[in-house]
Amino acid sequence: MRLIKILLFFLIISVVSAGTLSAQVIPPDSDDSEQPDIRIGSEYSLLPVGGYTSDLGLFGGGLIQRIGYGNNIRPFLSNLIADFTISTKGNIDFDLYYEHTRTLGSDVRSLVEFTGQKIRQGYYFGIGNNTEYSDQQFDNNFFLFENRELAIYYQARKQIASFGEHGIFDLTGSVDFSYLNSLTRGETSKFEEDNPLGIGKSWSNKAGFGFISDSRDSEFSPTKGIRYEASFEVSSSIFGSDYAYSDLKIDLRHYLEVLDGFVLANNLNIESIQGNAPFWDLSIMGGNNGLRGYHLDRFRGDHSIMHLLELRTWLFSVWNDEIQVGSQLFWDSGRVFSESDSDTLFNNWQNSYGGGIIFTLFSPDLMLRSDVGFSDEAFRFYFGAGYVF
16 A cells, blocks of 8 residues: 555645525425425635645645525526646646526526646556556556646536426436547656557547436435436547547436435446547546545446445534534445456456545535545545535
């Protein structure tokens, strides 16, 4: 296990919450428990963070989230999350996520994600489920390459049916434009040895469709219900792409309160890519979104299956529930498939485990999380807005 020199994650330098406005609209002489939680106005959260790792050097940045509410519009009218990080080793990473549930005053829900990054410490461990790894090779930068990326993703969804107490069924359409420039760093590396498809400057542009079925009682902290999503995207020269392939994704989530105050959440992800996809758009596991504890982008393949299991609870609150503190334990498992791997479904699964804390800031919808994950190769710290799923 690779030792982090000083600190992989410095949780909080300071927390600034500003511009918070919320209200409940409840008719006189009514039972509060029977009325929905209706908010108006906007709620903000700003969290500067910084630290030091042997991968990044000194790094600093911040995360800001703004949630806007409309009268009797749930779960929100708009949700904006912006995350910026810069490090002394030359890494620059900016992510912007924006969602609006009433696009141009209609009932179409839109999601836009923008990513811009220059990563001097990109990780490439090869393609397959059993690629070789050693601490010595890692410390000698054998798995590094440089990556520069600009990407924008747009999804529109429209409800066509409802079911049960909270259930909705939406159809979705999406477009995805990605421009990458992947370079060797001028040293002997796994990336240079393999010379995978996708080196250099190229575009991968996709269009697709799908559906979402959602019956969760909350989009931010669900205690019951399901969320199923399936999508199918195609990359083609018709869209100006340099590659021709298709990508099928299935995302199944279940939530159940197993004991009073304890929620069991599980997430099954399946992905299948057909055609000639670049190495950076293969099915990738390792990092904040799955197999926490492994190095970032540890496993790549044409197909993958992954299961995330979490036990969540809220521990205590202060200032009349203005700030709530909770915790979660997790177990991640999964594997990728490539031409060099066995296609036996339940062989050679990778596993990681860990836990973390989560807290709300002056609103139950403004949630910040920190996890630490352990695997048989490394341990890693993570930070983000809200639960992983």
